Structures are given as structure tokens and as C-alpha cells.
Amino acid sequence: GGIITQTPKFLIGQEGQKLTLKCQQNFNHDTMYWYRQDSGKGLRLIYYSITENDLQKGDLSEGYDASREKKSSFSLTVTSAQKNEMAVFLCASSIVGTGDEQYFGPGTRLTVL
């Protein structure tokens, strides 16, 4: 079996700060995803990547950048944190996509003061 690791587990930032979240997977999956989960809501796609060095915008990409320099890792940057923002960011991977099972990490909980 494999695992998805997200770091850090908790992230506290200041308004306007640039913040980076990291995700590593050892499944050897091609496709990786970043989702944002707000309390009481479903997951919204921020970015996804179908292979190393590929980046595709999701529905919520404004205010975020992403990077996939290795097959096993996918980073997300909040370019300017918004005050009072609180959300959980979930990383996922799948073998290819299109109907494959997604495997999720435990999440990074962001708080902006």
C-alpha cells in the first residue's frame, strides 16, 4: 500500500503572507489534485496535474499557484493569505484519472490571523 503525506498539518499565517503547502505520494500515481474544503461544504478543485511538470487550473485557482516538479510531489502556494480565512486543504492522487479511485491525504488546516 501507499500513503499520501501532507505538510504541515497545521499552518497559521498572517494576512498578505505567501504560504506553501506540500504533498508527497508514494503510490507512483500520475495524477495529483489539490482541493479546498470549507466547513460544511464539499471539496472544490484548486489545481490538478496529470503528469510531472503539468499544471491544470481547477474552479478555484485564483489566489493560488501550484508546482509539480517531481512525479511524487505536488505543492500549493497561497499567494496572499486572506484575513479570517480558515479551510482545510486536501491533496489527492489517482493512477490516471477519469474514474479511478482517488487517494487522499489527511489535510493541512489553514488559519489566517
Add this chain to the structure above:
Amino acid sequence: AQSVTQPDARVTVSEGASLQLRCKYSYSGTPYLFWYVQYPRQGLQLLLKYYSGDPVVQGVNGFEAEFSKSNSSFHLRKASVHWSDSAVYFCVLSATGNYKYVFGAGTRLKVIA
């Protein structure tokens, strides 16, 4: 465009009772459909998946779901719930040839003694 609706934000059932969580989708083609469960402070885990064949699919921990093309539904069922089933359940759709997954808003299940 595809969409997933979970009409019940919260469901409370007694331990040992039967359960049905509702999911309606909108997609003109044949979708891949999933149910995922999220336990507190964890990532999502797959319960079951459907693409074609028998409309009733079996999943882990005694869960099953029934696909209905005529009703555009994919309801999740369990014959007898346990307190450990308390979690948030997400219905998810993937369209053929599309890397994106569309999530419902989730149903929070509470199992009481």
C-alpha cells in the same frame, strides 16, 4: 456541466437502524460514481464505486449503493448502522474522459445510542 446534489446536510439515526443517504447527479453521459467517507480530522476514504453492470454495488463495512439512470440517483444504504459510522459522506461524479471529480456538499451522519 456536471453536478452532484446531496439534499440532506445532516442525518441522525439510531444505532442498529437502517440508513439511506441520497445522491442525485446531473450528467448527460454515463458517469463514474463514488461514495467516500471522511472521519473526523482525516482524509476521504473510498466506500464504493460504480461505472457499469449490476446497478447495486457492494462496498466496505456493509455499505451498498444503487444506481438509477432514470432517476439520476446513486443512493447509499446500510442495513444496520454502528456508532462508528458517524462521519461525513460524499457522493462524487467523474465524467468519461475528464480528470475532474465533482463532489456533493456532503451529508453528516450522526449515529445515536
